[in-house]
Amino acid sequence: MKILITGAQGQLGQDVVAICSQAGFEVVGCSRADLDITDEAQCLQVVTEHRPDCIIHCAAYTAVDAAESDIDGAFLVNAIGTRNVAMAAEQVGAKLVYISTDYVFNGESGKPYLEYDLVDPQTVYGKSKYAGEQMTRDFCTRWFIVRTSWVFGLHGGNFVKTMLRLGQDKPLLQVVNDQKGSPTYTVDLACFLVDLITTEKYGIYHASNSGSCTWYEFTEMIFTEAKKELGLSITAKLQPCSTEQFPRPAKRPSNSVMEHLAIRVNGLEELPHWKDGLRRFMLEMKQQPDLYL
Template sequence: MKIIVTGYNGQLGFDVFHTGKRVGLEMIGIGREELDITNEQDVYKFVDSVKPDAIIHCAAYTAVDKAEDDQENCWNVNVEGSRYLAKAAEKHNAKFMYISTDYVFNGQGEKPFTEEDLPSPIGYYGLTKYEGEKVVQELLEKWFIVRISWVFGINGNNFIRTMLKLSETRDELNVVGDQFGSPTYTYDLSQLLIEMIVSEKYGIYHATNEGYCNWAEFAKAIFNEANRNVKVNSITSEEYPTRAIRPKNSRLSKQKLIVNGFKKLPSWQEAMKHYIKELTHEVK
């Protein structure tokens, strides 16, 4: 099976590419240097040359705050780029996996959002990701939409790396404690995505590590695991204003995974421990 992975230089794309290779799939990884997905003709030309069996579309404009002011670029990448890739996939009868986000929801309430809940994004980034979802569903028959949240991986910056870096110079930190979600390890997630793409169990899925926490709880767990003596003060979102509003409830129900016989991912605590070990190994 021949698979194109967009966003190959990002945290998730990197792990998806290498996981696919490990199980013997032919993986073609592309980043911005190899292909500008907002250039329609370049996309068609590239996909025509590869003739893939599947495309796993991890590339996205993910700068949530910047997106509020840089709307044209954000739309071009997340909506138009996805449209061109989906059209190219349709031409070659290739399966298409679109990586989406918890930001398509409004973040209200405390119940986990299900795959059937109607998206209602509160920021521009979330809006463009939802528009991308709609494009995929309109243009294709063989599609997966996989909503993920709070990712961390070996190839890139993330919350764990930031906390560990700050712990080198700080012994006290204020961290938001009223936004809840599931930290998700791209190493675990990539194995699930590869299992999905070789199947024909199409549809919308939520895929995260098991369990929920808030950012302050996550920070405390990181410092505890890494033996860093840092005091974490839990603060409200209002005390840490950002350009884009963050959803307070990013809990996602994974019912669809269970119904379709996919294995649940490990708990976020296990995932975090595995990742911190990997980071320590990397530093050595």
Template sequence: MRVLLTGANGQLGRCFQDRVPTDWQIVATDSDSLDITDFQQVKETVDRFHPDLIVNAAAYTAVDKAEVETELARLINVVGPENLAKAAKRINAGFVHVSTDYVFDGSSSLPYKETDATHPISVYGATKLEGEMALQRVYPQAIIIRTAWVFSEYGNNFVKTILRLAREQESLNIVDDQRGCPTYAGDIAQAIIQLYCKNASGIYHFCGDREVSWKEFTDEIIATADTLKLISHRPIIKGISTADYPTAAQRPSYSTLCCEKINSYGINTSDWASALNSCILKLGK
């Protein structure tokens, strides 16, 4: 089994490499070793390695910067997946692409299903949706996994930011009117492997098993770090509204994903509280 992985140095890429079966041969690439926006380079890499599976964990994820760096976001989030899909189709390889809850506008009061209408409210969300559509046109057999609020022991993420701020400040103001499900990147990686092995195709939602606000998530991060004695004090956590914390890009106020479809394949949603404990423990070492 031969796997070509993009975005190898990101949260998901690192976690995927940790979990890939020992009998799978993996070529892990980043933006320096493979420019996914260059089709000729993608084609040559795929022809040379001839993978059975391509996993695209590369993405432009700077949500606020995307409002300005629109063309760069589009190149990475649309042209890149399309190029990889074309290359996968040429050799009939499996293809898994990772997308986001930001394809929705957050106006729902119920968890979003794969069949619900999309309506992104940011450039980032719009480019991720356009990327989904482009690769589906090229290679309908591909797997698309939409996920949300990703954290891990790797890279930059909300958990690591909160831990840093907790050591620096006496109080934190955290948005309390945006709700979603934290998701451990290691669990996403495992879901990718399981879905591919089940010969799946199409769009699947995968996220954490319990919905919270950013403030509630912060409460749990701080409580876990305190229990593990990794912070010297517990800062006061104050809930604020989105209006009190303006950003360049709009965020969905509600982005919980319904995971019934992927659950029907025997793949459990992410037990994020347990993963959070393990993740913070690793970060404290």
């Protein structure tokens, strides 16, 4: 199987390229320099040239706060860019995997979100990503929409790396304790995508690591594992705080936990627990300290 991956230099994209290659697929990794998804003609040209069996669409506008004042930019990439990729995929008969987000929900539910719950995005980012879901469904016949949350990995910036840096620099660190979600290790998500694309089980999937926690609880475990696996000296005193104490341009969901109903009913394998993913992430960081120090 030949796989074309957009956003191949991004945090998720780099691991998707690596895991797909390890699985024996022929991989075409397209960075922003290789493929500007907002250029319809270029999308069609690149996809037609390579004629992949599947496109994993990782390229996205992910700056949640910046999107609030850059509406055109967010929709250009997440909606129009996705339309261009979807139309190109359809032209060559390729399967399309669109990576979406928990931000398509309003975050106010008292229980985990099912794939078939009504969406109600509260931010420009969430609305633009949902628009991408609509473009995927409207312009491509063979599609998977994969919603994920709280992503962390070796490549690029993320919450884990930020907390490791602040934990060594700050005497006191306040972390929000009233937002709940499921941290997701990019390697585990990439492995799930590899399993998914070999099927014809199209539809919407929620794919995050199993289990849930608050950002504060996540940070506690980050510090515990960093001391144990990396031998880091964490000097910061950790203190829980509320969302109201840290106002941001984009509203944060209080509940980002997603139920993995589609994974179970389609007979696919659940992603490991987030604590297990974090532990393996730390071990990988230990092997490549230049990526976080």
